[in-house]
Amino acid sequence: MIAALFWFFAAAAVLSASLCILQRNPVSAALWLVSTMFSLAAIYVLLDAQFIAAIQVLVYAGAVMVLFLFVIMLLNLDHATSDIRGPSTIAATVVIAGLLAGELFALWSYTPHRLAVELAQAGSAGDVSALFAAGAIARQEAQAKGVVGAVAAPLFQAYLVPFEITSILLLVAIIGAVVLAKRKV
Amino acid sequence: MLLGPSLGLSAILFSLGVAGVLLRRNAIVVFMCIELMLNAVNLTFVALAQLYGASGYIMVFFVMTVAAAEAAVGLAIILAMFRHRQSVDLQNINLLRG
Amino acid sequence: MSFSHWVWLAVALPLGGFLVNGALALRRPDAKGLVSLVGPGVLLGAFGVSVGVFRELLGNPPHEPLIVPIWPWLSVGQLSVDLAFQVDQLSAVMLLVVTGVGSLIHLFSVGYMREDPGYARYFSYLNLFIVFMLVLVLGSSFPVMFIGWEGVGLCSYLLIGFWFSDKANADAGKKAFIMNRIGDFGFLVAMYFIWRAFGTLNFTDVMARAPLTLAPGGVIVTAITLFLFLGCTGKSAQIPLYTWLPDAMAGPTPVSALIHAATMVTAGVYLVARTNVLFAMAPLSSTVVAGIGALTALFAATIGLRQYDIKRVLAYSTVSQLGYMFLGVGTGAYAAGVFHLVTHAFFKALLFLGSGSVIHAMHHAFHSTHSHDDAQDMRNMGGLRRHLPWTFGLMMLATLAITGMPPLSGFYSKDEILAAAFARGGDTPIFYLFYAMGVAAALLTAFYMARLMALTFLGENRTGEQERGLLHEAPWIMTGPLVVLGVLSLVGGALNLPHFVGGNAAMERWLEPVMEPGMRLNHLVMPEGSTDLLLGGVAVAIGVLGLVLGFRATLGRPTLPARQAPADTGLALVLNRKYYVDELYDGLFVRPVEWISRMVLWKGVDQTIVDGVAVNGAARVSRGLGWLGGRLQSGQVGVYVVVFLVGALWVLRAVLR
Numbered sequence: 035m036i037a038a039l040f041w042f043f044a045a046a047a048v049l050s051a052s053l054c055i056l057q058r059n060p061v062s063a064a065l066w067l068v069s070t071m072f073s074l075a076a077i078y079v080l081l082d083a084q085f086i087a088a089i090q091v092l093v094y095a096g097a098v099m100v101l102f103l104f105v106i107m108l109l110n111l112d113h114a115t116s117d118i119r120g121p122s123t124i125a126a127t128v129v130i131a132g133l134l135a136g137e138l139f140a141l142w143s144y145t146p147h148r149l150a151v152e153l154a155q156a157g158s159a160g161d162v163s164a165l166f167a168a169g170a171i172a173r174q175e176a177q178a179k180g181v182v183g184a185v186a187a188p189l190f191q192a193y194l195v196p197f198e199i200t201s202i203l204l205l206v207a208i209i210g211a212v213v214l215a216k217r218k219v
Numbered sequence: 220m221l222l223g224p225s226l227g228l229s230a231i232l233f234s235l236g237v238a239g240v241l242l243r244r245n246a247i248v249v250f251m252c253i254e255l256m257l258n259a260v261n262l263t264f265v266a267l268a269q270l271y272g273a274s275g276y277i278m279v280f281f282v283m284t285v286a287a288a289e290a291a292v293g294l295a296i297i298l299a300m301f302r303h304r305q306s307v308d309l310q311n312i313n314l315l316r317g
Numbered sequence: 318m319s320f321s322h323w324v325w326l327a328v329a330l331p332l333g334g335f336l337v338n339g340a341l342a343l344r345r346p347d348a349k350g351l352v353s354l355v356g357p358g359v360l361l362g363a364f365g366v367s368v369g370v371f372r373e374l375l376g377n378p379p380h381e382p383l384i385v386p387i388w389p390w391l392s393v394g395q396l397s398v399d400l401a402f403q404v405d406q407l408s409a410v411m412l413l414v415v416t417g418v419g420s421l422i423h424l425f426s427v428g429y430m431r432e433d434p435g436y437a438r439y440f441s442y443l444n445l446f447i448v449f450m451l452v453l454v455l456g457s458s459f460p461v462m463f464i465g466w467e468g469v470g471l472c473s474y475l476l477i478g479f480w481f482s483d484k485a486n487a488d489a490g491k492k493a494f495i496m497n498r499i500g501d502f503g504f505l506v507a508m509y510f511i512w513r514a515f516g517t518l519n520f521t522d523v524m525a526r527a528p529l530t531l532a533p534g535g536v537i538v539t540a541i542t543l544f545l546f547l548g549c550t551g552k553s554a555q556i557p558l559y560t561w562l563p564d565a566m567a568g569p570t571p572v573s574a575l576i577h578a579a580t581m582v583t584a585g586v587y588l589v590a591r592t593n594v595l596f597a598m599a600p601l602s603s604t605v606v607a608g609i610g611a612l613t614a615l616f617a618a619t620i621g622l623r624q625y626d627i628k629r630v631l632a633y634s635t636v637s638q639l640g641y642m643f644l645g646v647g648t649g650a651y652a653a654g655v656f657h658l659v660t661h662a663f664f665k666a667l668l669f670l671g672s673g674s675v676i677h678a679m680h681h682a683f684h685s686t687h688s689h690d691d692a693q694d695m696r697n698m699g700g701l702r703r704h705l706p707w708t709f710g711l712m713m714l715a716t717l718a719i720t721g722m723p724p725l726s727g728f729y730s731k732d733e734i735l736a737a738a739f740a741r742g743g744d745t746p747i748f749y750l751f752y753a754m755g756v757a758a759a760l761l762t763a764f765y766m767a768r769l770m771a772l773t774f775l776g777e778n779r780t781g782e783q784e785r786g787l788l789h790e791a792p793w794i795m796t797g798p799l800v801v802l803g804v805l806s807l808v809g810g811a812l813n814l815p816h817f818v819g820g821n822a823a824m825e826r827w828l829e830p831v832m833e834p835g836m837r838l839n840h841l842v843m844p845e846g847s848t849d850l851l852l853g854g855v856a857v858a859i860g861v862l863g864l865v866l867g868f869r870a871t872l873g874r875p876t877l878p879a880r881q882a883p884a885d886t887g888l889a890l891v892l893n894r895k896y897y898v899d900e901l902y903d904g905l906f907v908r909p910v911e912w913i914s915r916m917v918l919w920k921g922v923d924q925t926i927v928d929g930v931a932v933n934g935a936a937r938v939s940r941g942l943g944w945l946g947g948r949l950q951s952g953q954v955g956v957y958v959v960v961f962l963v964g965a966l967w968v969l970r971a972v973l974r
Contacts, residue, residue, distance in 0.1 A: 040224065044228045051235045055252055063248050074261070074262060081225065086279050089279075094283060094287075101290055101294060111245070111247075117243055118243060119243070123242065123955070126241065127237075127238050130237065130238075130241065133966055134233070134965075135233075137969045138229075138234065140973055168270070169268070172273045184276075185280065188274065188277055193277050200285070203288055204284065204288050207289070211295040215295040237962060309953070312954065
């Protein structure tokens, strides 16, 4: 059941992404990207990351993409002419993206079983089962503290400093955006 | 366990993002393809979090935050660019030459 | 420490003279008094040292040469060459000749060059020449000798082109140097072969190892000696490299006397005498040496018959007499060759200095009347015995010496060479031909010398009405050395009186320790008794015949002054134009080399390859690469992204492997 859902949403994501990069109209492209994000959110739920799925919809699809759409409409871009590059670039793209996909596909084969075998052969210090035990502990915590708590606890304890720095980052970004987009009076 | 297929899907989405960056001339669409790439990476992190614990979710959290900040600043730059040149075609933006 | 260890002083003194005179030439060229003191002074000092060394050797003749090390020079791998001087009987003789005759010529020059603005420069060059000549004769190894060899070539160039503002003089200097260079190439190749064969370059070691290591008459020793002889033909003006010496007369006359009569040109003979063992081991080379010597002697004598410039006649005479010396050493009579070297130094220097005296007087006369006639052309002279009596008398003495009239020195030395050639004919018949050529050359020598004397000193004076009264004898500073040389030409024969007149061949016995290794291999049997007497008689008869014919032919028909004289025709023209050898060399060698230089090396190599390909080509390649690099920085974001991704792909591939 889960597998079937996964494949469905995976196909949806791929289809949406392909259409996104090929659409002439930037608004259409943005909407297809939103669709991709929704499919991904569904996949997150299937992967037991409910909180992340929620955040994906709220922040990414809800805020960031809306921002994109705002800007597209503000600029009132002409979409009559296609803005896809010429044939030589298409050829280069196919080659590069194809190679990249191929290289990255090597990661598909990293099933947990293979990981365990490699780690055992490498003779790494740490217990093999202990490494994957982290996942088991996370699941237990998720059941104990709830979905949000399982993420929030490390965030406010182990990763507090990066958290605070991120807030400063956001502040800086806001100021930067305001300054850059300001009309020179 | 959906680890393998998730990683594969992530690979495909990432490559599609790369293709989009290379193919399109419209700066905003290129930006969107970059966001697509970031999403693919997020998927990888979430998939691996099943094995390696909550740090995966934390990474995703931070990636999203930074992506949002980056989107804001980037779009502001594109706005400024548009005001200067009345166009967001990347072909015309070549003052970094030489 | 014996006195011979001070032999380096003989070199150091003229070197100091060179430095002082050179400094004066640069700073105070008009300090003629000081230069007149330093220039000849250092030479007389060097002569004193030479006399001291000779006396020490005389009292205790060594069997092995004394090596006086000065400075460890080269030590490369297995080759070790020291800057050292070798004192033995042969070098002592050469030392005396060079410093002795050199001193006399320096004194002569004080008078001759008195009015020349380059006085100090002249003496500095002359002193430098003596330095190098002494290094040449004193060197204990081939490289040290070669330093002297090259050095005298350099000084020859400097002194021939002394009045370089006239292009012809500069050209003569260049010609001398370049032809010497060709000979030097032979010397260097021979040095290399010697190094390969013996592993050493010291004279004593080479002469000791040669009979043990190499096969007599073999290829190696013949090659070595032939290449050495090539050097000799360059330095000593033998065929084919002799054409520079007549042109070298462009220099001041004392220079011609010193360098091109007494010392530098004899370096080749000295070299053969020094390496007598090698030449004795290579009969083919010795025959070549003797043959070229004989041929040159005859050839140059024929050219001298029809030259009008007094110095040219003497120049060809020098070439001819050098041929005699090589005939001597080629036959194996090394001591005879050296003996002729010594006596020739006396009478040839006397002849040149005498002609200098004549030219000095003629020049004065023409200068005072602002005439443009050639002061050296014998057709403008005549009857000068009335105006320059001392010069006439002494030059007559030298003429008798050079034609081999007993009891003057030239008779003994020339006769011994001819006798040796005749004796050698016994086992190598071609030497009979060489002997005949030598006799013919002796006849011609007498003829042209008589012609010279007749044209210059006898008959009526052709100089011109106004000039005649201005002709006068040279000052004593110039005639004094002439007298000394005259005495030496007269009694010089005593150095090596042969047996048939009751002498005991002093020089031959003196040089025996040096020449003996070579002579042992040669088995030359000199004629004795009646044959000796007969050969001597033949030589004298030929000489007398030549003199008589010469005087009668020259005085028999009237001679006109140069500007009125008719041009030569036929054989006389060919002789006057020196058989057109210079033109032949020009066409065969000079023009092709010039053509190659211009067409191939300049246009081809320099302009096309070096300029076009290397220099401009490198620039073009750089520009091309730069253009390529520039294309990467197009400013297009798309291009940057592509490059970025390609790089990322590469890194990924490396990581995944």
